[in-house]
Amino acid sequence: MKGWKKKTAWFLLLILMAVTLGACNGEEDIDEVEAPEGKYQDGEYVATAPGHEGPIEVKVTVENQDIASIEVLDHNETPVLTDPAFEKIMPAMEEHKTTNVDTVSGATLTSLGIIRGVRNALVEAGGNEELFTEDEKITFAEEAENLEETYDVVVIGGGGAGLSAAIEAQENGAQVVLLEKMHALGGNTLVSGGGLNAPNTEQQERNDVEDSVDQFIEDTLEGGDHQNDEALVSIMAEEAEGVTQWLQEEIGVNFISDRLQQFGGHSVPRALIADGNKGVELIEKLEEKARDLGVTFKMATEATELIMDDQGRVTEVKAKNEAEQELTFHANRSVVVATGGFGDNLEMRQSFNEEYDDRYMTTVVPATTGDGISMAEEIEANFVDMEEIQTYPTCNPQTGVISYVANSRFDGAILVNQEGERFINEMGRRDTISQGILDQTDQQAYLIWGQEIEEVGNMTSLHEKEFQNLKDNDLIYQSDDLGDLAAKFDVEEEALLETLEEYNAFIQEGEAIDIEKTGSQRTVEEGPFYIQKVVPAVHHTMGGIKINENAQVLDVNDERIEGLYAAGEVTGGIHGANRLGGNAITDILVFGRIAGENAAKE
Numbered sequence: 269m270k271g272w273k274k275k276t277a278w279f280l281l282l283i284l285m286a287v288t289l290g291a292c293n294g295e296e297d298i299d300e301v302e303a304p305e306g307k308y309q310d311g312e313y314v315a316t317a318p319g320h321e322g323p324i325e326v327k328v329t330v331e332n333q334d335i336a337s338i339e340v341l342d343h344n345e346t347p348v349l350t351d352p353a354f355e356k357i358m359p360a361m362e363e364h365k366t367t368n369v370d371t372v373s374g375a376t377l378t379s380l381g382i383i384r385g386v387r388n389a390l391v392e393a394g395g396n397e398e399l400f401t402e403d404e405k406i407t408f409a410e411e412a413e414n415l416e417e418t419y420d421v422v423v424i425g426g427g428g429a430g431l432s433a434a435i436e437a438q439e440n441g442a443q444v445v446l447l448e449k450m451h452a453l454g455g456n457t458l459v460s461g462g463g464l465n466a467p468n469t470e471q472q473e474r475n476d477v478e479d480s481v482d483q484f485i486e487d488t489l490e491g492g493d494h495q496n497d498e499a500l501v502s503i504m505a506e507e508a509e510g511v512t513q514w515l516q517e518e519i520g521v522n523f524i525s526d527r528l529q530q531f532g533g534h535s536v537p538r539a540l541i542a543d544g545n546k547g548v549e550l551i552e553k554l555e556e557k558a559r560d561l562g563v564t565f566k567m568a569t570e571a572t573e574l575i576m577d578d579q580g581r582v583t584e585v586k587a588k589n590e591a592e593q594e595l596t597f598h599a600n601r602s603v604v605v606a607t608g609g610f611g612d613n614l615e616m617r618q619s620f621n622e623e624y625d626d627r628y629m630t631t632v633v634p635a636t637t638g639d640g641i642s643m644a645e646e647i648e649a650n651f652v653d654m655e656e657i658q659t660y661p662t663c664n665p666q667t668g669v670i671s672y673v674a675n676s677r678f679d680g681a682i683l684v685n686q687e688g689e690r691f692i693n694e695m696g697r698r699d700t701i702s703q704g705i706l707d708q709t710d711q712q713a714y715l716i717w718g719q720e721i722e723e724v725g726n727m728t729s730l731h732e733k734e735f736q737n738l739k740d741n742d743l744i745y746q747s748d749d750l751g752d753l754a755a756k757f758d759v760e761e762e763a764l765l766e767t768l769e770e771y772n773a774f775i776q777e778g779e780a781i782d783i784e785k786t787g788s789q790r791t792v793e794e795g796p797f798y799i800q801k802v803v804p805a806v807h808h809t810m811g812g813i814k815i816n817e818n819a820q821v822l823d824v825n826d827e828r829i830e831g832l833y834a835a836g837e838v839t840g841g842i843h844g845a846n847r848l849g850g851n852a853i854t855d856i857l858v859f860g861r862i863a864g865e866n867a868a869k870e
Contacts (some may be wrong), residue, residue, distance in 0.1 A: 306333030306334075307333045307334050307395075307399065308330045308333055308334060308335075308390055308393035308394055308395055309330065309333070309393045309394050310330050310331055310332070310333060310393075311329075311330055311393065312327060312328070312329050312330075313327070313328050313329075313330070313389035313390065313392045313393050314326070314327045314328075314341065314389060315328075315385055315386075315388035315389035315391075315392065316385055316388070317380075317381045317382075317383075317384035317385035317387075317388055318377075318381055318384075319343055319344070319345050319350075319377060319378050319380075319381030319382075320345055320346075320350070320375075320377035320378050320381070320667070320669075321343075321344040321345050321346060321669065321733070321734070321737065322343070322344040322345075322733060322734075322736070322737035322740070323342075323343070323344075323381075323737075323740075324340065324342075324343040324345070324378070324381040324382060324385050325340070325341040325342040325343065325385065326338060326339065326340055326341065326382065326385040326386055326389060327339045327341055327389070328386055328389040328390060328393070330390075330393050334365045335361055335362060335365050335366075335367075335386075335390075336362070337362055338358045338361055338362055338386055340354060340358070340382070343378075343381075344733035344734065344736075344737060345375075345378045345381075346458065346459055346546075346548070347548050347552075348452055348453065348454050348458055348548055348551055348552060348555075349374065349375060349452050349454050349458050349459065349633065350375040350378040350452070351452060352372045352374070352375060352451035352452050353371075353372040353375035353378040353379045353382060353451075354378075354382065356372055356408055356451070357369055357372065357379055357382050357383065358382065358386075360406045360408075361386060361406075364403075364404055364406050365403070366403035366404050366405075366406060367383055367386050367387050367390065367400045367403065368400060368401060368402075368403040368404065368405045368406065369383065369405070369406040369407075370405075370406065370407045370408055371383075372408060372451050373449070373450050373451055373568060373590070373634075374449075374450030374451050374452055374633065374634055374635060375450075375451065375452065376634065387400055407590075408451075408568075408590065409568075409589070409590035409591040409592075410568075410589070410590070410591060411589075411591040411593060412589055412591070412593055412595060415593060415594065415595055415596065416595070416596045416598070417445070417595075417596075417597055417598070418597075418598040418599075418600065419442075419443050419444060419445040419564070419597065419598070419599060419600070420437070420441075420442035420443045420444065420599070420600045420601045420868065421434075421437040421442040421443070421444045421445075421599060421601055421602055421603070421604065421864070421867045421868055422444075422445055422447065422585050422597045422598075422599045422602075422603045422604070423437070423444060423445070423446045423447070423603075423604045423606060423864070423867075424446075424447050424571040424585060424603065424604065424605050424606060424607055424639075424640065425446075425447070425448065425455065425605070425606035425607040425608060425640070425836070425838070426446055426447075426448035426450075426453035426454065426455065426565070426567075427453070427454060427455025427456060427457045427458070427551075427606065427608055427836060427856070428455070428457030428547070428550060428551065428554065428836065428853060428856040428857060428860065429457075429606035429608075429835040429836025429837075429838075429856035429857075429859065429860035429863075430446055430448075430455075430604070430606035430607075430835075430836070430860065431446070431453065431551070431554040431555060431558055431860070432554065432835070432856065432857050432860030432861050432864060433604045433606055433833070433835055433860045433861070433863045433864030433867065434446045434558050434563045434604075434864060435519075435554065435557055435558050435561060435563070435861075435864065436860070436861045436862075436863075436864030436865045436868070437604070437864040437865070437867050437868040438558070438561040438562060438563050438864075438868075439561060440864070440865050440868035440869060441868060442601060442867070442868035443562075443564075444563045444564065445563070445564040445565075445566060445597060446558070446563055446564070446565050446566065447566050447569045447570075447571050447585065447587055447597065448565065448566070448567050448568075448569065449568065449569060449570035449571070449635060449639070450567070450568065450633075450634075450635050451567055451568050452567075453551060453555050453565075453567075454547065454548075454551040454633070455608050455633055455635060455636070456547075456608055456609075456632050456633055456636060456837065456852075457547045457550060457551055457853065457856065458546075458547045458548060458550075458551045458633070459546070459547060459631070459632075459633055459670070460546070460547040460852070460853060461541065461545055461546060461547070461670075461672060461675065462541055462542030462543075462544065462545060462546050462547045462548070462549055462550055462853070463529055463531070463539040463540065463541045463542070463545075463849070463850045463853065464508075464511070464512070464539060464540055464850055464853035464854045464857065465484065465508060465531070465534065465538045465539050465848075465850040465851055465853075465854050466484075466508035466509045466511065466512045466538060466540065466854065467479040467480055467481050467483065467484045467505065467508065467509065467538055468480065468481070468509050469509060469512055469538070469540065471523075471528045471540060472528065472536075472537070472538060475528050475537070477528065477536050477537055477538070478536070479536050479538055481505045481506055481508075482505075483535060483536070484505040484508065484538065485498075485501055485502055485505045486535075487533060487534050487535050487848065488501050488504070488505065488843075488848060488851060489501060489844070490533075491533040491534075491697060491843075491844070491846055491847070491848040491851075492810075492843050492844020492845050492846050492847070492848075493844055493845040493846065494844065495653065495656075495844035495845045496841065496842060496843060496844035497652075497841035497842065499817055500815070500817065500841055500842045500859075501842060503817055503858065503859075503862075504842060504851070504854055504855055504858050504859070507858045507861075507862075508854050508858065511854065511857045511858055511861070512540055514857075514861075515550070515553075515857070518557070519553045519554060519557050520553050520556075520557070521542060521543075521549055521550055521553045522542070522543040522549060523540045523541060523542055523543065524540075524541045524542070524543060524545070527541045528540070529541055529678055529850070530678065530695070530787050530788070531678070531848060531849030531850045532694075532695045532696050532697055532698060532701065532787070532848070532849055533696070533697045533698075533846075533848040533849070534848060534849075534850070538850070539849070539850040545672055545675070545730055545731070546672070547853070550853070566587075566597075568589055568590045569587050569588075569589050569595065570587055570588055570589075570639070571585050571586070571587045571607070571639065571643065572586050572587055572588055572639075572643070573585070573586035573643060573646065574586075574603065574605075574643045574644070574646070574647050574832065576647060579830070580829070580830060581829075581830035581831040582599070582602070582603050582647070582829060582830065582831040582832040583598065583599055583831060584596055584597065584598050584599065585597045585599065585603055599831065601831070601867060601868060601869075601870040602831045602832065602833060602866075602867040602868075602870040603831060603832055603833070603867070604819075604833045604834065604835065604863045604864060604867050605640040605643070605644065605813065605821070605832070605833070605834040605835075605838055606640075606834065606835050606836045606838060606856075606860060606863070607635075607638075607639045607640030607641075607643075607836075607838050608632075608635065608636045608640070608836060608837045608838055609632070609636050609638065609808060609809035609812065609837035609838065610636065610637060610638030610641055610809050611630050611631075611632040611636045611657070611806045611807065611808065611809050612630050612632050612633070612634055612635075612636040612637055612806075613636070613637040613638045614626060616637070616638045616641070617657060617806070617809075620654040620655045620657070620811065621654075621655040621656075621657050623657075624657045624659075624806055628659065628668075628804070628805060628806045629663070629667065629668025629803075629805045629806070630668050630805055630806040630807070631660050631663055631668060631669060631670040631805050631806070631807045632806070632807070636837075640812075640813065640834070640838040641812065641813070641838065644813050644821065644834070644838075647823075647829065647832075648823050648824050649813050649814070649821050649822070649823055649824070649829060649832075650813070650814040650822045650823055650824050650825075650826060651811065651812065651813060651814060651840060652811060652812070652814045652840035652841045653810050653811035653812075653840040653841065653843075653844065653845070654809075654811035654812070654840065655811065656809070656810035656811050656840075656843075656844070656845050656846070657806060657808075657809050657810070657811075658698055658699055658702075658806075658807050658808040658809070658810060658846060658847055659698065659699065659702040659804040659805060659806055659807055660698060660702070660804060660805055660807035660808075661698055661701040661702040661704075661705055661713075661802065661804050662674035662677060662715060662800075662802040663802060663803055663804060663805040663807075664738070664743065664802075664803075665712060665743060665801055665802065665803045666741060666743070668803075668805035668806075669805075670805070670807070671734065671738070671800070671802065672727065672730075672731045672734060673727045673728060673731045673734050673735050673738060673744065673800065674715055674727075674800055674802055675725060675727050676715065676717045676721055676722065676725055676727045676798070677694050677695070677715060678695070678725070678787065678788065679717075679721045679724045679725040679727075679788050679790065680717065680720070680721045680724070680787075680788040680789060680790035680792075681694065681715050681716060681717035681721050681792075681798075682694055682715070682716055682717070682767075682771060682785075682792065683701070683704075683705070683713045683714065683715055683716075683802075684713065684714050684716060684759065684764060684767060685708040685709060685713055685714070686708065686709040686710060686712075686714075686757075686758070686759060686760070687709065687759075687760050687763055688754065688759050688760035688761065688762070688763030688764030688765075688766075688767055689763055689767055690767055690771065690782075690783050691704055691707075691708060691713075691783065692704035692705075692783065693783060693784045693785060693786055694785065694787070695785070695786045695787030695788075696786070697846055697848070698807070698846065698847070698848075698849065699845075699846045701804075702804035705802070705803065705804055706804060711803065712801060712802065712803045713801075713802055713803075714757060714759060714799050714800065714801055714802070715798075715799070715800045715802055716753070716764075716768075716792060716797065716798065716799050716800075717792055717797070717798055718791075718792045718793060718794045718795055718796070718797045718798070719794040719795065719796065720790045720791050720792070720793065720794050721788075721790050721792070722798070724788075724790070728798070738800065743800060743801050744798060744799070744800040744801070745757070745798070745799050745800075746796050746797070746798050747795070747796060747797060748795040748796050748797070749795070750764065750765060750768065750795075750797060751765075753797050753798075753799045754799075756799060757799060757801060759799070768792050768793075771785075771791075771792065772791045772792065772793055774789075775789050775790065775791045776791060808837065808843075808847050808852060809837060810840060810842075810843040810844065810845065810846065810847055811840040812834075812837065812838045812839045812840035812841075813834045813838055813839050813840065814826070814839075814840060814841060815833075815834050815835075815839050815841070815859070816828065818833075818862065818866050819833045819834060819835050819839075819859050819862045819863035819866060820832070820833055820866070821833060821834050831870060833863040833864075833866060833867050834863065835856060835859040835860040835862070835863040835864075836855070836856040836859065836860060837852065837856070839859065842855050842859075843855070
């Protein structure tokens, strides 16, 4: 595994977008606009610029020929993840009267969108690139008061696994510090659909769904090609229902009361969906609980090294902050690694599986660069399934971001290719669907549905801003006429109409169909209809640090490394060759809690 260096792919993206700050989104070139006497012309100016999830609209008020206030009028950025960008950049601009500010780590594209939006507005006030760049440069790096601190338990990573571990450790009598390298908590949990699988829940009972722990185990093992660690899968399945109760009763998480979802590869619907159909609800409530308990948070603090004592026990974590100070966190009891996977580290991905090269965008947050993998390797931890990398089949072709409007697939929407034909079971495994799409013309596909499906999930209204952004970028189209729908993306109209006729006959009359259709089955007959262009993107890395049933990290000889635990996507073995949808959140919460409880008892 040695020989590669950790790749910070998000930094390259930052450079690319930073270059674009020299180009104005307005009608005129910034440098060609003559400035008034003084700096800017007094008044109110509104402009937009692209963020990560769509346009960011800002209003800039100029008084006494300089920036007085900045207000965001509209945006579709992910809450929590991008909050630090809004909370830091605009006050800094107002206080220092400058647009020459740093981006916020973990929210680079949002930061650039805010900066570009403000500059676009100031162009209307007579601003130009020379004025913008000659201003004082503002950074957000803060020096730490103490370079060395001691706690009982050190948790590395502030996603769902890290927060769960921190809560359990603190509740079990430990003083806990959580290190997060970004300015915001959440990790990939935050940008997930907020769905987690559990058998025998009240929601299943209300919907007359028969399920069992054994069936959940079997589905997971089959989905992972029986490459999974069965002992770990069993723990996940056995503890799943208890986790849902813990979330609702102790953490205060709310789930959509009337939605029970069946992800691909599952034999029955068993996924509860958090309010908003995103992981924001989970992260906000977990963070609130952790803070109430007294967990210490160190943000913008990147762990760099695990330190062992003479007996081979992990006792320290080395880290650095944005001020480039070297920090040491001593652990009286133990350390929990919960740093997530390596989906956004292209070099690391290709070192384990050459297939996942730069043709693939990713759905993951920029922090997902394999830091925990690198640190664990240096102390000779064992690893499992590192070549197993999963793509998500229905993502935005321009950004790679997972599309939640495309969750209409779970309510019965069908996939067709450029030739207007179904080519895959839409409710199959993610890896199978993704590969099926890559085998089609231009390595893309089209999701199609009508009102029979839309009225069940209401995806275009539930995710209204994403829907509008997709429309603005010609990635989704709505029409009462199927021929018009086909023409929009040059899909073969005659073949598409024939496909829909055969599919509807299968639903209504049980006629034979060439390609299996499992899960929700609804006709596509009632307009208005929708067609959405989708592509696969790297979504999850199944491989990682090898752990035992107690979430203890194992070394290359399969002996436990004293004082070290791991949970979440940084670990391997639970999902085998392929992760079923909804299993990641269950996994990180179950093993996050196990890791935290045991770490506190060392």
